[in-house]
Amino acid sequence: MELRHLRYFSVLAEELHFGRAARRLSISQPPLSVAIRQLEDNVGARLFERNSKEVRLTPAGEALRLSARRVLLQAEEAAIEARDVALGSAGRLRIGFVGAMLYRGLPQALRAFQAKHPAVRITLSELNSGVQITELLNDRLDLGFAHTRRVPPELQHRLLLSEPFVACLPAGHALARKRVLAPEDLREQPFVLFSREASPDYHERILSICADAGFLPEVRHEVRHWLAVVSLVSQGMGVALVPQAMRHSALRGAVFRPLDRVVAQSEAYGIWRAGPNNVLVERLLQGVADSLSAAAVESQA
Secondary structure, eight states: OOHHHHHHHHHHHOOOHHHHHHHTTSSOHHHHHHHHHHHHHHHHHOOEEOSSSSSEOOOOHHHHHHHHOOOOOOOEEEHHHHHHHTTTTEEEEEEEEEEEGGGTTHHHHHHHHHHHHEEEEEEEEOOOOHHHHHHHHHTTTTEEESSOOOOOTTEEEEEEEEEOOEEEETTTTTGSSSSSGGGGGGTTTTTEEOOOOOOHHHHHHHHHHHHHTTTOOOEEESSSHHHHHHHHHHHHSSSEEGGGGGGGGGGHHHHHHHBOOOOOEEEEEEEEEEEOHHHHHHHHHHHHHHHHHHHHHHHHH
């Protein structure tokens, strides 16, 4: 059964006159008659009673009339939705993010994007970098914001932000009295560390900062989220090296101090599936990149 046949049928069901229906459809009468016969053959029932004086719907035709109207309306709505998605004015975005993105301007970027694209449905999932990669590969996410650029060839990535690490200390700690710290000042201090399982990149990066300063940290606790790192530090459970953006977490009991020299940077990446361009993904990525840049400038002020 073709949509063309249903459209011809619906117009004829309204006009109940082959000549008028053909004119509305901008075709001649013979192709209309052929299409109606083909539809009747497909349905297996007569849809119209016709003679030299009138055309009438049969009970089968009456039953088909309402269903045909619904199908044609759904087809039109589907075409409009497809066009809107192609133009980037509607659709759905499934987004994964690491927790630190909440302090890097991601919420502001999402609000701005949603204001410009109110018909786009956005769903958010807080996931570590490794899980985001798995979800992207299995087509359960459209876009991820992660801490790694080590992705399989099926995915693409874009560096969105590079920022320094800072020391995170309990507010009453002796080192908190210093305005600037050297990484080696943290020697002999118990560390709260980002889990290797949650983010191998961050775990190795922090260990490398310590190694470059001539020591290996005494790791007391490993957690899966940056907010958990800062929270444990605020409770006096150790010290940590965290991305600069975590200064905005505003957890009472934690203080942040810059390091006296440039060390390995904390990086945020956008990750998405390789393939045909997705207008919505491209627009949101650019919006987030702009927002993160602005947040980074503000953070350094």
